[in-house]
Amino acid sequence: MPDTGPTAGERFIQGIIPENPVLRQLLGLCPTLAVTGAMAPAMTMVGATAFVLIMANIIVALIRPLLKPHLRILVFTLTIATFVTIADRFLAAFMPGMSELLGPYVPLIIVNCMIISRCEICASKQSLPTAVADAFGVSLGFLIALGAVAGVREILGTGQFFGITLLGKGFPGWVLMIMPPGAFITLGLLLGLVNWNDQRKKKTAA
């Protein structure tokens, strides 16, 4: 299969901001909303998702000559599920507290559309180095998005960042920000900010 499409470098750069999975493609919103109450669980989630994404992209890129068009989604899902199980068991074994905190959201990485879309768009069509670069780029994009949401929510909600008190003892936490409505408000404002920046760039370019 010939490797036509963006090069590895382009894939890597595109995944970070121009095609950011959360902020541009609105994929992977479930973990973005659910586990961003604080930085620590959000970063653990990013780590687990990045591991699954990179490994799935590697495997899919390696077996892409064998893929049959009508069976490919099934193969993607099984590949992803394998690595999600590894990640889930790893967390349960070595970070039991975090595993309990994340609850069902680690197994739910299986249905994270961000990963299957990368398998479909990039890994099943392009060579191994490109697929790996793509996975790293998208993972970085996911890191930026989750870090932004979780950072705002943790700082406003508790006055802390990674559990380190940032705003002093007297700061009254805005408890709502670490509750589900805070996730929607923060993500909404963040998407608005990204869109506003896009429009501004278009205007200056035109």
Add this chain to the structure above:
Amino acid sequence: MSEPAPAQADPPKPQLHVAPSPHLASTATTGGMMLDVLIGLLPVTVMAAYYFGLHALIQVGICVGSCMIFELMFNAMRGKPASILDGSAAVAGAILGLSMPWNAPWYAGVVGSLVAMGIGKIIFGGLGQNIFNPAMVGRTFVMISFSVSIGSAAYVVHDAPMEVVTQASPLSVAKEAAGAADLPGLWALFIGNVNGSLGETCSLACIIGGLWMVLRRSAAWRTPAGSVLGLAVISLIAQLIDPQSLTMLQHLVGGAFLFGAFFIATDPVTSPVTPRGQWIFGIGYGVLVFLIRQYSAYPEGVAFAILLMNALTPLINRWTIPTPVGGPAPALVKK
């Protein structure tokens, strides 16, 4: 809008003046309506100051001031003309301030104003575009965020200078004691000699201010009428089934129900514009207040009831388009 002036370059003066409709112009302006609301809120504020002293005025002042500052700031950020002079920010601030407990910390008012103006109003496009009542968005945000300092337990201060606040607010009493026997008398509830949020305690002042707004046509009379009807009927049924629960009159004059019915539910932006819709909105508000008071963990449900009905308002508007004179209801415009 008045009729357009006839073109000046036209030498023969028209015998018959022809102009497109509308031919009658209303003198009502946003600023005038908001001024009416502020005047309507005056009795409530005065009574709050009477019962809670300077605390009430400081609280309302903080909220009004910060609402206006945030409105100015957000308008500047959006590059829109400042809409501060229409008074809507002042009204939202006054309602927010009056819905706070007397001892709420200053930052509760400021954060509430920030959320009310930013997330409640400006982000939707400013006055007239917002789905939810800004003051209630802010109030709910701070109520959940700072539940320790302005939740229902925070109302009671035993060594306070005002005697009123040494008792729990009536609806909290009803919630915790699971009975209405310990409540203050109906007269005390009516004139407001009980603990509670600043503006809600004095039902009499709410009724006076509300009647002013209704008579000035700055508030639709159907909304409060429907609210009273809805709450009265459902709480009467509950009273007949379970005599231990709050009576109908206690439901009506206790808590923030009347304050909400007259000043918040009648917000022209977030309540229906059709007559039938206003009845539905009011009744829904009354029923929801009862349900939340009776069956939720919160003693009072006015803010939630208003927000829930706000969410239904576009639907109610669509369903209750009145039949114009001489014809069937127009078909909904398909986009």
